[in-house]
Amino acid sequence: GGEIARNGTQAGVPACASCHGDAWGGNAEGGFPRLSGLAEGYLAHELDSFADGSRDNEIMGPIAQGLAPEERRALTVFYAGLRAPPPDGTPQPDDTASDRGRMLAQTGEWTKALPACAQCHGPAGQGVGAAFPPLAGQPAAYIAAQLSAWKAGTRRNDPLGLMKGIADRLSDDDATAVAAYYAAL
Ligand code: HEM
Ligand code: HEM
Known part of the structure; x- marks a missing residue:
């Protein structure tokens, strides 16, 4: 899982980290979500949804379809196992x-x-x-x-x-x- 996240696959799936970052991850400017610490079941459901089109996204659709079932599984285990710091719950300024x-x-x-x-x-x-x-x-x-x-x-x-x-x-x-x-x- 970590290998694909960092380097992509030989079949041409790009490295997840190139958009999703690593560790705490995500990319605020690009609007890419953080994956680290998301629940395994949730991650699996989202990859399935991208692949079957019930979550219609032109970037993630082909990526999810390009991953073999065992690669998807390895990636969900990898990202679910990355530690995400808990939100600090600090409220925003009062506007x-x-x-x-x-x-x-x-x-x-x-x-x-x-x-x-x-x-x-x-x-x-x-x-x-x-x-x-x-x-x-x-x-x-x-x-x-x-x-x-x-x-x-x-x-x-x-x-x-x-x-x-x-x-x-x-x-x-x-x-x-x-x-x-x-x-x-
Ligand atoms: C969303 C996984 C590579 C761009 C997501 C989500 C997952 C995911 C699970 C949904 C997160 C959530 O619901 O909170 C992966 C994996 C990748 C990968 C496992 C590598 C195999 C990439 C790459 C890009 C990208 C390379 C950019 C070129 C996006 C975008 C979204 C997204 C734009 C949001 C889609 C939407 O608005 O519905 N990805 N991703 N991802 N990813 Fe990836
Ligand atoms: C997913 C926002 C209220 C149930 C999501 C996501 C967002 C969101 C942005 C996608 C997260 C991601 O892609 O990583 C909100 C906001 C709410 C709200 C702004 C209040 C205005 C609720 C409530 C429920 C709920 C009250 C339950 C009754 C869910 C579920 C999902 C979800 C089940 C996951 C869907 C999936 O499997 O893809 N929500 N939500 N949400 N939300 Fe909410």
Whole structure:
């Protein structure tokens, strides 16, 4: 797994680290998510989704399809085993966007039938088990892009079918605010 992550495969799959970085990883400017410390079951589900198109992404689709089942398995074990520092939970400076982001994340907005993100993604956005990925510390651009992908229907791989409805009820400003809140944790 580590070998493919650093160097790619002979069949032409590029090194994961070239986009996803290593160690704490991710790439805020590129909007590439961190993979280190994500749950094995979650990583496996995402690679399957890219490969079968239920998570439609032009970069990751061919990459996932280019990996043999045993290579995917080795990569999920590798990334799940990398240590990710826990989010420090430090709140952002108090500007309007972050207050709004914090409210959506921690309280939700029940008049719009929006549950608190924290209910599923954990009180500090650290993720819960294999089903609920962490949001804390993922690039803001990446979080916002996932919310748009659910709205647009290009990401339709949520096994619980919950994220589409949530994303549909978030305005663009709210999506930006909640993405900024989690990126800063
Ligand atoms: C997303 C794995 C290589 C660009 C992801 C995700 C996984 C993953 C599991 C989803 C993360 C999540 O849901 O939180 C891998 C592996 C790679 C690899 C195992 C190597 C074999 C690359 C490379 C690039 C790239 C080389 C850039 C050229 C992206 C992008 C996304 C992504 C743009 C977000 C896709 C979206 O918006 O849905 N990758 N990746 N990845 N990766 Fe990779
Ligand atoms: C995945 C955001 C609320 C269940 C995700 C992802 C994002 C996100 C960005 C993708 C993470 C990644 O690709 O690494 C949010 C926000 C919320 C919210 C901003 C509040 C406004 C919830 C709630 C639930 C939930 C309340 C449960 C009832 C899930 C599940 C996934 C997910 C199951 C994984 C889908 C998969 O397997 O690909 N969420 N979420 N989320 N979320 Fe949420």
